[in-house]
Amino acid sequence: MADLQKRKVLIVDDEDITRVLLTHVFDRLNLSNLDVLLAEDGEMAVRIASDERPDLILLDVLLPKLNGYDVCYQIRRIADYNPHIIILTARGNSTDRQRAEAIGANDFMTKPFNTARLMTKLTDLWGT
Numbered sequence: 001m002a003d004l005q006k007r008k009v010l011i012v013d014d015e016d017i018t019r020v021l022l023t024h025v026f027d028r029l030n031l032s033n034l035d036v037l038l039a040e041d042g043e044m045a046v047r048i049a050s051d052e053r054p055d056l057i058l059l060d061v062l063l064p065k066l067n068g069y070d071v072c073y074q075i076r077r078i079a080d081y082n083p084h085i086i087i088l089t090a091r092g093n094s095t096d097r098q099r100a101e102a103i104g105a106n107d108f109m110t111k112p113f114n115t116a117r118l119m120t121k122l123t124d125l126w127g128t
Contacts, residue, residue: 006034007031007035008035008054009054010037010039010045010056010057010058010083011058012039012045012058013040013060014041014063014064015060019038019040021115023036023038025119029122031126035054037052040063040064041063041065045071049075049078049081050075056083056084056086057085057086059071061087061089068089069103072100073103076103085106086106087109088109089109090110092110109121
């Protein structure tokens with residue numbers, strides 16, 4: 001039963017309020033089989049992704065220590081690991097979108113993001 005499979009989400013953002021808001025989005029989905037992991041800088045994100053292998057990563061671009069694009073690039077190079085990565089950024093121009101796509105992001109959303117749209121994406125992704 002795939003529905004009982006434990007899922008992990010990694011939220012990567014240097015802003016406390018964004019991490020809290022995104023955690024609430026997952027709480028609203030009411031998934032009992034979900035672990036939410038948090039990282040506040042790029043190096044921490046790569047380390048957690050490598051160790052915990054979350055299924056989904058919500059990734060800010062402007063991060064301390066290692067920016068989101070570099071984080072995405074490094075995660076895509078982890079052997080036998082292919083999480084769904086959504087870039088979340090205040091910078092929403094076409095160059096940013098193209099760069100995110102080029103380094104392997106699955107999706108791109110601009111901040112402030114629409115929580116209903118994000119919940120729809122998550123529901124589509126997991127079929128919940």
